[in-house]
Structures are given as C-alpha cells and as structure tokens.
Amino acid sequence: MKKFILLLIIIFGCKTPENKSDFMKQKIVIAHRGASGYLPEHTIEAKAMAHAMNVDFIEQDLVLSKDDVPIVIHDIYLDDVTDVAEKFPTRKRKDNRFYVIDFTFEELKTLQVSERFDPKTGEQIYKNRFPKNTGNFKLHSLQDEIELIQGLNKSTHKNIGIYPEIKEPEFHKKEGKNLSETVLKVLSDYGYKTKKDNCILQCFDAKELERIRVKLKSELFLVQLIEFPEETKQLNYFATYADGIGPWYKQILDKKVDGKFTFTSLVFDAHELGLKVHSYTFRADALDEFSSFEEMMQTLLIEADVDGVFTDFPDLVVDFLN
Template sequence: MLSLSCSEHKFEDKVKIQNNNKVVIAHRGASGYLPEHTLPAKAMAFAMGADYLEQDIVLSKDNVPMVIHDIDLETVSDVKLKFLKKKRNDGRFYVIDFTFDELKQLNVSERMNPITHKAVFPDRFPIFTSTFRLHSLQEEIELIKGLNKSTGKNIGIYPEIKEPAFHQKEGKDISKIVLKTLNDYGYKTKNDPCILQCFDAGELKRIRNEFKSELFLVQLMEFKKDEEKLEEISTYADGIGPWYKQIIEGKDKKGNWLISDLVEKAHKYNLKVHAYTFRADQLGDFRTFEELLKVVLYEANVDGVFTDFPDKAVQFMNKN
C-alpha cells in the first residue's frame, strides 16, 4: 500500500497522461441531472462529451433487452399504480413479468425508496415530474448511432448484462439475446465502440469461450477476494471494473491518501481499470469532486471512471 502526500506529489508537477488514454463513462447517462437510464439522460450525456454511455440490460417477458438498472421496477417507476396484480409473492415487480408494450406504459422517475417514496438523491431531478419512459437497448443504440452520425462523433456504448443467473432460472438466455442485438448493430470486435461488462465471471467466460465474442470485456468487481483473481481474469477479459474504494482506501494518520496496488497489478496483466461510481453529490472524505478525480485518475492511474456527472469529469480532464 502506498501513502501519497500532496507535498510529495504535486499534481501540477506530475507528468500529464494524454486524455485519450482516460475515458469518461456516463453512469446510467447523465443521471446526476435527469432520471437514470432515460433517453433524455443519454442525450444529455452525449452532449456533455462522455466517451461511453452505459446501458444496464434486463429482459422483458417477450425477450426485449430493456435498459434499466434493476431486475425489478418499483424503485424507478409507478408500476404499483398501474400493474398491482403483477406483484410477486415477495412484494416485488419484476421486469421479466412484463411485455415490452406494458413496460412502455410506465412513468419513470428519479430513483426512490419504494417504501418511503423519498428520493435516494434528494437534490437531483424531482420525483415523478415531467414525462420519462423505459426504452429498449435497440432504441438507445439507434439514438446514439443517430447522434454519432449527425454530430460526427464516435461515442461508444457500455452495456452491462444484469443478473444472468436470475434470467437463466426464468428460462431466458440474456447473454445470447444481448450479443445478437449488439452484432445486429455492428458491435462485434474490440475495434468497435462497445465495451461489455458483467459481475458474473462465469457468464463473461461463457461470452468469450462459448459464444466466441471478440468484444472488449470488463469483469466488474465488488469484493476484496476478486482482486486475487487478476491473472485468471486476464485470460477472458480485457479490463476490470472495481468500486473506487477498492483503490482509494481512506487516509493514514497523517492525512495522506492510501492507494492500493490493485491498478498496478491489473496493468501488469494488461487489464484496463474502469472504476465506479463517481458522484459530485456523494464525496465521502473528499473535499471536492476535482480532488476525487485527481487522486483516482492521476495518482492511482485509473484508466476510466463511471460518473453520474459526465460534464464535470470531462471538464476536469480537459483542464488537466
């Protein structure tokens, strides 16, 4: 573990890494400003200059890949008001129990606590105001490709396959369906602007080995034990996606940031590191969002960041 002090490592004196080596991933779109995973949030993130827009993917009853973070609906929609009879015995409303047409009838809101109906992030877009809808992966790809054409940009997509084991228990092969959609739209190899991610290591191995996918694959991580598997991960994936607190482990007694060796080890196995999730309204021990980005991107040498505030990350990187 390394202990870095501001006096020992002045950011202004560090050798600057070219910005094109560092990427900004719009986490669920510009979700700091508009309800997550809505097309307006994606269009806003595109305009803000993010390198990639993230899509979390869950299947509908009729096998349409839907862009939504959770396998259930009650935290971001008015499903209780419109489809109360579709509630399962555990009290949850699952995307997989609804057809695409039914899902399109829901109003989408800023993320909330389904019991208290209070916003998870109270200073963001007001709950259930304006009009937002769920959409499919196809619809989002067509939006991004359309914007790329009209602007001359080449913004990428960054889909995540959500809970493949759950889908398999429900009789659905989500990876097969998502890969077909990506292939249909020309996302096939590492040269294409698409990065595919998943927490399930077995499923990522299946995507690489059984489906023979040549896409850039990222193994998402959330536990300390995952860090011990970097060599194995490098045999089927091209990068890792750890929680940033697996990299920045707080401060020592002198107030210096403690940086783990995770990024250094990953780079030895030629794995890119895209860390999550950077929120300007949830800074933890950091004084400013800029300080958080500085430590993670340039002191810890992370290759990319998932952020709810892509404009702030892009502005920071353009200045540095």
C-alpha cells in the same frame, strides 16, 4: 484540410472515428446510466444529455422483458424507478417486488419513469436531483438507445461508444431466458462485434463473462466488474478472458497519510496483467471520504492512474480531464 479538421476537433471537442480507433489508450469517461446526476437514470433524455457532454461511452444496464426485449434499466425490479405499483398493483411477486421480466415491452412502455426512490417509503434517494414524479420519462429498449447514439454520432460527427452490462444472468437463466445471447445478437446486428468497434461489454458475474468469451466466442472488449474484496485477488483468472476490470473505487483506496491518500496494489497489479481499470461510481453529491469532487477526480484519475471512470456527472469529469 487535415489542419482544418484538427482545429475543429480542438474547438468543438468532436470525437471522430479516426481519433477514437484506438480508444482504450486514453482515460475515458463513461456516463453512468446516462447523465444521471441531472435527469432520471437510463432515460433516453439522460442519454442524449450525456452524448452532448462529449463523453467517451454511455452505459446501458440490460434486463429482459417477458417477450425477450433487452430493456435499459439498472435492476431486475421496476418499483424503485417507475409507477408500476400504481398501474399494475396485482402484478407483484410473493416478495412484493415488481419484475421487468413479468411484463411485455408494450406494457413496460406505459410506465412512467422517475428519479430513483425507496419503494417502501417513497423517498427520493438523491434529494437534490431531478424532482421525483415530474416530467414524462419512459422505459426503452437497447435497440432504441443504440439508434439514438448512432444517430447522434452521425448528426454531430462524434463517435461516442456504448457500454452495455449483462445484469443478473443467473436470475434470467432460472427464468428460462438467454440474456447474453439476446444482447450479443442485438449488438452484432448494429455493428458491435470486435474490440475495434466502439463497444465495451461488462458483467459482475465472472462465470458468465468467461462464457461470453469462450463459449459464445465474443470478440468484444470485455470488462469484469468486481464488488467484493476477495475478487481483487482473482486478477490472473480475469486476465484469461477479460480486457479490463471495473472495481468499486474504495477497493483502490488504502488509507490517508498526512492528508494524502495511499492506494492498494489493485491498479498496478491490473496494469501489469494488461488489464484496463474503469472504476465506479463518481458522484459529486456523494463524496464520502473526499472533501470535494475535484479531490476525488485528482486522487483516482491522476494519482491512482485509473484508465476510466463511471460517473453520474460526466460533464465535470470531461472538464477535469480537458
């Protein structure tokens, strides 16, 4: 029977709880905002597509609504991925931006979501992705998404994890909101409590992530996202509370010598401290210094030896690793 199950896993690429229990040992593919290279980011449709691509984790960026519902959206703003300026033109703040936190969940569900665009010009950011202002996409809650992923895990016999991010915690605190506590409660309610559970929690704010570990006593796998050069020198501090780091991939690259990339010591230093390295963001349509997506994957996943990647094109990374 065990041989038969193993054969099914090989043929269909199904990930079972058994072969995922020690999930952090392998290189992992994180669907960045879902399969966002193919469908508008953070839509339920993009998450379902990512699940079908056999990723290891699906990402959820989280912002609170006016009535304290964790909304899956990349920013605290609405006007670069929805039609909020048309539906609620008078609800913008003095900076002319529309904020998730100023709308109830019921109001947010009335908005149409589209491919990301510049709110000043209306121009789509990634021209060759899903056409802007087409389709019927909506915002949804963290609870909605967890139920989708857990339901698909059951019906497809997979065990794909979630990778939520606490967005702008200081902004939420100034608005009188407890984002981290609210998210941790939802995660706990759905069975995500410890490192054994298939959930990784991430945040750019180091003080907040440390607070989540120390004061809020979370036992989840925590990843400290890093953005600025000076943060790469704080690994010893990060290692006191986090299990991994999430650097911008350019922080790993050094220079090219005779056509080959050399690397900073970031990945090596992190591994020496027992930290996993999950790098962002791998985009097949935004290659910058790489000649192809294959070169990008080979350089960072194999040669630089990162442990996982956030990608808008998860199927391409899954195929590469397979």
